[in-house]
Structures are given as C-alpha cells and as structure tokens.
Amino acid sequence: MEQPDCLQVNNLTFSVGDKMLLNGLSFEVVSGKKVALLGLNGAGKSCLIRTLTGEFKAEKGEISFQSLRPTEKAFKDKLGYQASGMLALPNLSCREYLTFCCSLKSSLSGDNQHHYIELVSEQWNLTENMDIPLTKLSQGNLQKLFVAQAFLGNPEYIILDEPSQALDPIEQQRFIDNLNKLSYFRLCLFSSHHVNEAVRAADSVMMLHHGRLIAILDLHSSDEFWLVTKLSEAEILELFSEDSNISVYPQSIKNLVKFEQIDIAQWQLLVKRLSDVDPSMVELGCGENALMPMFALLANEDI
Numbered sequence: 001m002e003q004p005d006c007l008q009v010n011n012l013t014f015s016v017g018d019k020m021l022l023n024g025l026s027f028e029v030v031s032g033k034k035v036a037l038l039g040l041n042g043a044g045k046s047c048l049i050r051t052l053t054g055e056f057k058a059e060k061g062e063i064s065f066q067s068l069r070p071t072e073k074a075f076k077d078k079l080g081y082q083a084s085g086m087l088a089l090p091n092l093s094c095r096e097y098l099t100f101c102c103s104l105k106s107s108l109s110g111d112n113q114h115h116y117i118e119l120v121s122e123q124w125n126l127t128e129n130m131d132i133p134l135t136k137l138s139q140g141n142l143q144k145l146f147v148a149q150a151f152l153g154n155p156e157y158i159i160l161d162e163p164s165q166a167l168d169p170i171e172q173q174r175f176i177d178n179l180n181k182l183s184y185f186r187l188c189l190f191s192s193h194h195v196n197e198a199v200r201a202a203d204s205v206m207m208l209h210h211g212r213l214i215a216i217l218d219l220h221s222s223d224e225f226w227l228v229t230k231l232s233e234a235e236i237l238e239l240f241s242e243d244s245n246i247s248v249y250p251q252s253i254k255n256l257v258k259f260e261q262i263d264i265a266q267w268q269l270l271v272k273r274l275s276d277v278d279p280s281m282v283e284l285g286c287g288e289n290a291l292m293p294m295f296a297l298l299a300n301e302d303i
C-alpha cells in the first residue's frame, strides 16, 4: 500500500506533572508544504516541536511521518532538526561539528559527507567560518551553523525551533530565500516570533495558544482576511447580518466570509459570533496584517 506523504498528528497530548502543555492537537501537513508555528511566549511551540521530533514522548495521541513513528530509526534518518538552545561542542571547528552531525545519520556516511558539508556551508554563508572553533563564533554565526546542520543530506522532514533567532537582516532574508528554494517533496515546520518572516517563508501558519491549536491559516499575498466555513449560507448570513462592514460571499462548495483591512474590533466581533460554532467547521486564512490583530487578542485573552 502506498505510504501517505505527509505528517499526521492526531489528538496529541503532553503534560508535565499536572500541567497540560499540549492539549489534543490534530493536524496534517503534506510534504512540500512549509508551516510557520506562531504563538505568544509560552504557548507551547517548543513543546510541540520537541514532541514532533520524538525528543518528548506524548502521553496520548499519534504522530507519523510517511507512516513512520518518531521512535523508528528510519524516521530519524528523514529528519533534519534544529533545536532551540543547542549546545556548541567547545573543542570543534564548524567543519568538525558538521562532520560530527553527519556521523549521527547512517545515510550520511563516507564520500557524500564532504559533499553535503560543502553544500550547506555555501547555502548558509558559512564558508569563511569553517575552520573557526565554535567558541569563537558570534551568536548569529553559531545559529546559522545549527540551522545548516538540519539541512545536511537534504532531509525530507525539517523542523526548526526559532531558526532566525540572532540572525542579522541579511541572514534572515537568506533563511527566507533558502526555505522558499526547498523542493516540493520536503516538509518544513519552523517556529518564529516574526510575523513578516512567517508570511514570506511559509505556506501556512499554525497558531498555538495555551497548548491548543487555535487556527491553521493559509497564507496568501493580500492583506485581506477571510474565513471559510462549512456552515450553510443561511447560518452565515444570520451570524453576520447585523454588521454592514462585513461582506459575506457565499460560494457553492464552501462559504467565504471576507474582510477587507480587518481591525481588532472586527476580529473581536468575529470571534464572539463564532464562539458557539464548532471550530472544526471553520478555517481561517489571512495576510500579514491580519496576524497582528490576532496576537493582540491572544495577549488580551479575548480568545
């Protein structure tokens, strides 16, 4: 039987003591897609990432990539992972560090090691640093090295925890460009605190809040905000009938509620009206300008 070419997560739950850090997360990401994981400080982004890579073991739920489980060796061979707060091994140069990283993967042995190391050092602008000891690197250059090692051997499943942390604007742009150059068969999930970076580098955004996945947003280039529901046209018209600022464009398959230049007040109205609606009936999509109001709402606990 053909393997599904995607990351599948079903009802993922993770607690430490009596504190639930991830609460019943379910989603699917198809290979070739890039997903930015956003949320306020402490939302659970790193916990989710560490669970998706197999570093944390979920107490409930399932994770699979191409039908492989995180505990399987074949899963780890497909994974390129940059953790947050990675430790620099003090006695190594960049080249030695990348060689060490290659040695951790059975698929990166012998002759191709050199090829892959040269490739990532060029891709991530590290060539001048290759013989410098890690302890003498600046924070940003060290970060580039940690991101670069995740790309060794062209893994099919890439997970990056705040990859652009400490990068200067040129290197941040390089990160965005490199992500956009990823080939169609790779899946990349990265966390970020930069809305503009997420919008430019990702195909969609996952929004976490208090360990819950509150929205999956497909990104597109305009600044409009839209919402697709499985509600009937009559239900939608009833929900939004009182507000003349909100245009409702019912479509044949799904119903599209479209806002031009949404502001916080409209967002609040939307959230309020949808509060009684089953979230699985609703998909949200937006451009960059719609994400900031969403953060503002989350910070004020209005959602």
Ligand SMILES: Nc1ncnc2c1ncn2[C@@H]1O[C@H](COP(=O)(O)OP(=O)(O)OP(=O)(O)O)[C@@H](O)[C@H]1O
Pocket (backbone or CB within 6 Å): 016, 019, 021, 039, 040, 041, 042, 043, 044, 045, 046, 047, 048
């Ligand atoms: N090992 C742990 N033991 C107990 N609680 C933890 C542990 N790791 C994280 N937490 C808690 O889990 C919650 C989510 O933390 P996490 O680091 O995943 O957030 P985040 O979204 O990555 O935040 P930030 O944007 O600040 O990096 C926080 O309340 C944090 O205090």
